[in-house]
Amino acid sequence: MREEGYISPRQASVLLWFAILPTAILFLPALLTLRARQDSWLAVILATLAAGIPALVIYLLALRFPHYTLFQYCELILGHLAGKIVAMVFVLAFFLLNAVVIREFSEFLTTAVMPETPFLFFACSIVAVAVYAARNGLEVIARCTDFIMPLLVAFFVVILLFATPEMSLRNILPFLENGIRPVLGGSLITWPFMGQVIILATYGAFVNPPRSLGWSLITGLLGIAFFLGLVTMGVILVFGACEATSLTFAGYNLARVVSLGQFLERIEVLFLAIWVAGVFIKIALNLYVVALGLATVTGLKEYRPLVAPLGALNVALAAYMYRNISEIRQDLLTVEPGWTLTWQFILPLLLLLVAWVRGQRRTGA
């Protein structure tokens, strides 16, 4: 099961940004301030450092099995049956993750923007476009990011720059008021988002040249930490830790306060546009990974026929999973950290250990 076509290391790292940032900038600041209060930005940085460990695991696995996806080397490491089972766990985990993302996306749009439209409409429409992108392969998704990424960066800069009049430096003081423990707790909440670096283990196989995967991981993580830290910092500086906890969609609210003279107002519509594009990439990428994984596990030659049915199932699962937005918040706070820690960190680490013990590698072939 090979994907035809390769992506450049730069595209890989930008894809990594898109795999984490879009939902993180929206939901994370509010959740973080709940635990870490005004030190949330520190929690983001700590979480990035922590995400460096799974990134290292992925990198070491990729060095052992260059040109192999996560789903393929599961089988190479663990043997036929156990490998297939573990690979299937990964497939299901990505599938579940994508359902969460779809639900987050549509809940946000119904809650914040178009309250009278049923969330299912947003879920169906975005997944339809994502299916179109995923069917066309990784190269096309990567090229879409080439187009959207400059917009995203420019937009971050504009928002943060124009929000400066509203910022007050006193909001991040006192520093480490309650010691380091809340900050560590905050890092744990950041984990479900940061841990998604594992997605690079799947499409990383198509990075050309494969040796520069390390570079992609490092720049990807640094970029995520930079933008996420900036947005978290911006939210705390503008709203203060107390108010930020009650803002479910912190990034969106940050865009709302931006006002420059009488001219540049209501910038949150632009935020929506770019954010929709970002989440679209995230969903398309996840869908692609799920389809690719399922095709690998089942031994199909083509992943393309799987994309559309998987997308439909994903929408159904997204509709079934939560009842409302508070459940998503609750899930992100309590359930997700443990679950993601299991499959995004412990499982790859076990894979690496087994591969190391059994001395398996596929290099030079």
Added chain:
Amino acid sequence: MPGPYRRPLRAALFRRRPKPAQQGKQDNNKDKQGQPGGGNSHTAPYPSLEEYRLTAELKLNLEQLQTIFARCSDVIRRDFYLGQAIKVALIYIDGLADKKLIEDTLVRTLQQAPEELARSLAERTRDLTAVMEMVMPMTDVAVVDNMGSLVKHVLNGDTVLILNGFNKGLALSTRAWEHRAVEEPITESVVRGPRESFIESLRTNTTLIRRRLKTPSLKMETVCLGRYTMTNIVLTYIEDLADPAVVREVRRRLESIQIDGVLESAYIEELIEDNPDSPFPQIDHTERPDKVAAALLEGRVGILIDGTPFALIVPTVFVQFIQASEDYYERYYLSSFLRLARFVALNIALLLPAVYVAVTTFHQEMLPTNLLVKVASQREGIPFPALVEALMLELTFELLREAGVRLPRPVGQALSIVGALVIGEAAVSASLVSPAMVIVVAMTGISSFATPSYSMAITLRLLRFIMLILAGTFGFYGIMLGLLAILVHLNTLRSFGVPYLAPVAPWNFSDFKDVLVRVPRWAMNSRPSQIGYRDPVRQGAGLKPKPPASSNPAPERGKS
């Protein structure tokens, strides 16, 4: 030798030939014709014309030609004696061949050839070289030995001379037919820059290119397409710069075409493009020789088609459609500004009505209060929702444009006055549409005219309606969905192996020098990396002009 010539069955005409037979071997003197597609010499119920060899018996040849050209009143045949010794026949088509040349030079010289010479020629039969060396007054001569190439030469405007006692004929180039003079390009006129345009005659067009690129590396391969039109198509490229894989692919796609006729470059375009289902044009066309020459210098491949002034350029990327050749002839600040303006115009042409509808229907909060009040008071009393209003006006605009395009110019002007002033004014005062909507539609129309490429403007016109409906139903979210779908679609496109959105996606920073801005000529050091990578260096480094070091003469001592 097959039997007497009969018309082949229709099916036999279009049967694919496995490998073109060795025709064209004989006319290596003059390899202007390519291989015609179709016609099979082995399995067809009737042998093709190429099977009929010329015989030494003039009468037999003429009988067969009589059958082939039966009821063709424009074919002229003239029998006479070469130097009163060899009976010869001339065949040409009235109007395609230069009659004056034939009568004044050819026939006179041949008839007045010395009798002894003619007799000696008649004895050395089968030695056409002697005829060419001793009596032939023309230079561009090809030897034909079968009916197929003979007929093809005649139909192309050559004069064919068949001699009694020789089993070969001579095709003499006498092509001269009526054609338009080289004029100013109509669709791509410029303020500054060459004013020559291609015309319908292929040979003139190749000359226009050859005059600009005086190098033997400029290759011009000919392919002959169209069973009935026998259209010559020239594949032109600079051998050192063009990617051989692209040239090979273009040649392969051209040669695999089996068609009855080629009347315009669009026929070829639709038959060779990579994504035939896409609404976007994937092959650029132009009627400017300088634009083709510039494209060839970037390593692209040009396709010239006989009978149309439009040449095709492949591979094509999206940004070519917002570039105009004048960008390179004006100062680079202005060119860059105009490019940015065109990019904005492109977006307006696609999105403005959609955004207006989305704002007035779903997102009124986006507008500043003053503007909102103005717009709302204008929309007061208008019986339609904004979407219907926009669709109505857009449709009216399209109808006006379509009506104006085909009408003779004076009538067209009257129509545009009626349409623009009377209908627009009346619709507003009858409060069927709001004045703001008229402004929006007018802006959109102007913007779509500002796109240099008409084919891209057409695509945007179509997509605008889809965006309009999306905006009217789902607001900004619908617009975003539409844009994302378009973005994904554009990213799936390739033109002869080159990603359509290159160099923006995939990103190539050095190629940004010619996308939204045009850097000055002295900074344009490399060719586009996806296209001209074989020889990336375009010019010497450090070409930026500087004033000489001592431009001011040193002041003379003692003075002042």
